[in-house]
Amino acid sequence: AQKVTQAQTEISVVEKEDVTLDCVYETRDTTYYLFWYKQPPSGELVFLIRRNSFDEQNEISGRYSWNFQKSTSSFNFTITASQVVDSAVYFCALSIIYNNNDMRFGAGTRLTVKP
Amino acid sequence: EAGVTQFPSHSVIEKGQTVTLRCDPISGHDNLYWYRRVMGKEIKFLLHFVKESKQDESGMPNNRFLAERTGGTYSTLKVQPAELEDSGVYFCASSQTGLGQYFGPGTRLTVT
Numbered sequence: 001a002q003k004v005t006q007a008q009t010e011i012s013v014v015e016k017e018d019v020t021l022d023c024v025y026e027t028r029d030t031t032y033y034l035f036w037y038k039q040p041p042s043g044e045l046v047f048l049i050r051r052n053s054f055d056e057q058n059e060i061s062g063r064y065s066w067n068f069q070k071s072t073s074s075f076n077f078t079i080t081a082s083q084v085v086d087s088a089v090y091f092c093a094l095s096i097i098y099n100n101n102d103m104r105f106g107a108g109t110r111l112t113v114k115p
Numbered sequence: 116e117a118g119v120t121q122f123p124s125h126s127v128i129e130k131g132q133t134v135t136l137r138c139d140p141i142s143g144h145d146n147l148y149w150y151r152r153v154m155g156k157e158i159k160f161l162l163h164f165v166k167e168s169k170q171d172e173s174g175m176p177n178n179r180f181l182a183e184r185t186g187g188t189y190s191t192l193k194v195q196p197a198e199l200e201d202s203g204v205y206f207c208a209s210s211q212t213g214l215g216q217y218f219g220p221g222t223r224l225t226v227t
Contacts, residue, residue: 004157037218043124045206045218091158103150103208103216105158 002027004094006106013082014114021077021109023092034068034075035093035103045091051075082113117141119219121207127225133195136222140189140209146170147190148216149182153203164190165212197226 003026013019025034036048049059051068059066063080079086092106120139128134140147149161161180162172166187175182179198184190194201204223208216 033215035215042220043204043223044220047215047217050215093158103148103158103160105150107155107157 002029002032002094002096002104004092004104004106006090006092006109008109009107010110010112012112012114015084016081017113018078018080019082019111019113021079021090021092021111023075023077023106025073025075025092025094027094027096029096031096033095035091035095036066036075036077037091037093039089039091039108041088048077079111082111084113084115087111087113119207119209119217121205121219121222123222124220125223125225127227128197129227130199131196133193134197134224136192136194136205136207136224138190138192138207138209138219140207141217144209144211144217145187146210146212146216147184148208148210149190149192150174150206150208151203152206153200158206161192194224197224199226202226 005024007022032053034051038046038048049066056068065078067076089108089110091108093103095103119141122137126134145166147164150158152158160174162175162182163170164184167184181193202225204221206221207219210216
């Protein structure tokens with residue numbers, strides 16, 4: 001069975017601070033995808049990144065970076081120099097590559113960036 | 116290219132009433148999924164269509180929920196009769212086979 005845990009329910013930071021959102025996953029499969037989605041106040045789910053289990057290279061996209069470590073089953077997301085517009089709920093998710101049907105989501109982390 | 120659209124964006128109904136949610140996937144996407152997020156908990160899978168066929172409906176909570184995708188285009192999710200615990204946000208997603216899922220904006224359902 002697949003499971004995704006986002007232990008941080010809510011995080012509040014002041015603008016320009018760096019913040020890391022944790023994601024720990026469980027799966028018996030060796031091939032899988034990991035995702036991060038952003039849900040701004042408007043409600044839609046915005047795709048941020050997809051990483052397959054064979055690629056442990058960390059990725060950086062602007063102020064966003066992701067740290068994938070299979071040894072600890074973690075896929076953490078860091079926002080550098082946070083901005084008010086980063087305020088949202090962030091979801092981590094897992095799906096099995098051969099069956100990319102059933103995405104298992106974490107409970108989400110609500111990030112509030114204060115000016 | 117238009118993304119996944121959902122209608123309505125928000126629905127408020129009384130317990131015992133019926134509500135039908137609609138999802139229009141991205142054109143050409145054979146796969147259509149329904150998810151829901153209830154009471155601030157994690158987003159949970161409900162079911163998956165491949166074209167007009169139900170590929171996996173293991174996440175459907177009970178027989179008060181009925182999903183259809185006639186013609187393999189848009190899909191509807193009917194809740195009849197609605198209960199208080201059905202309140203939440205219902206997301207639809209679509210994908211081409213083997214590729215990532217694109218989510219719609221969700222429908223917020225409030226059952227009073």
